Amino acid sequence: MPENFVIIIPQYNDWEALNLLITKINTDLNPSVLKNASILVVDDCSAKDRTEPFVPFGGKAIQVLRLYRNLGHQKAIAIGLSYVAENINCDKVVVMDADGEDAPSDINKLVARSLEVPGKIIFAQRNKRTENFLFRFFYVIYKSVFKLLTGKVITFGNFSIIPQNRLQNLVRVSEIWNNYPGGIIKSRIPYDSVLTDRATRLAGESKMNFVSLVLHGLSAISVLVDTTAVRILIFSMFMSGLAFAFIGIILFLKLIGNATPGWASTLGSTLIILMLQSFLISLFLVFMVLQYRSQQHFIPAIHYRDFVEKVDTIN
Structure with missing residues (x-):
């Protein structure tokens, strides 16, 4: 048939x-x-x-x-x-x-x-x-x-x-x-x-056009936002690990006296602020996704x- x-x-x-x-x-x-x-x-x-x-x-x-x-x-x-x-x-x-x-x-x-x-x-x-x-x-x-x-x-x-x-x-x-x-x-x-x-x-x-393409891309990514949020969180944790490593290097240079005065504290505090900001934003995104998954969908x-x-x- x-x-x-x-x-x-x-x-x-x-x-x-x-x-x-x-x-x-x-x-x-x-x-x-x-x-x-x-x-x-x-x-x-x-x-x-x-x-x-x-x-x-x-x-x-x-x-x-x-x-x-x-x-x-x-x-x-x-x-x-x-x-x-x-x-x-x-x-x-x-x-x-x-x-x-x-x-x-x-x-x-x-x-x-x-x-x-x-x-x-x-x-x-x-x-x-x-x-x-x-x-x-x-x-x-x-x-x-x-x-x-x-x-x-x-x-x-x-x-x-x-x-x-x-x-x-x-x-x-x-x-x-x-x-x-x-x-x-x-x-x-x-x-x-x-x-x-x-x-x-x-x-x-x-x-x-370019704007339409960006919107289309964002809509496609938004469909898989739960996976995206977790991957961003993992990347943020990885970058935080690198920041900790750099802070360790800065402290080591400070202790052995090879650091320029004020340079170590400025760079170290900047790294800590960026690390905390990226981690908290990623964590907030993950919680938003979890809340979204608990709601009734269209x-x-x-x-x-x-x-x-x-x-x-x-x-």
Whole structure:
């Protein structure tokens, strides 16, 4: 029996690119997948109304889920997943961007890999990016900082395919509200990846800039903040050990009379102050994380309805 697919596409003011993307989906998607696929557009409360009708879709139907307010890309994905999990009977869900940088032809790779490893979420791992050098440079820094603070490696974004049984698990992971791939890493839901090249934007200008990249990186790290806090505390303790060693050296130099007058006391007191500050800040962060873990969290599967204004079926 053929599998049914839902393609979730969050968008904000990207109607032109979205229409071009649907055209590419019609031409690039495997026909056996296309005829059993539906599209769910999550309109993140766009400031611009759709002026042109959607191009004819070769699959089953297009639905537009409009939100009451602009929540951002990650939350729009979480709401779309939650809506599908509760209201649409399907076998697999594809998440992709509306701008065309996620190539529809790569959905075929995701589907093929999903058949090889059923029960896993499959991500599109970027083999080649098309952004400018500065963006790629800071993206490498982001991945390095993410690994340093969390101990995890992140080489993928939102473009992915989710089997139905994992979808029901995923929409009950509160962390996807802040960061979809980070939430999956945190939840320990099994996942895999396939290599893909990032395509170019179909229309309009990219909304991802340096500030957006920093915010995206911080949201991903915040999902794993408990691990991050502990690693920062361990690093702080290590630096405190080094500070104690330097203080010991300073005292030794002071005792043998090789220290400049006033130098030993000034440097020693400075090291002690910095050591105490870093340790107390790290300890405070750990206690904040422990308090956060004891609180009731936002569950997308339960709370997503508060943000859904309406759902329109186009065809």
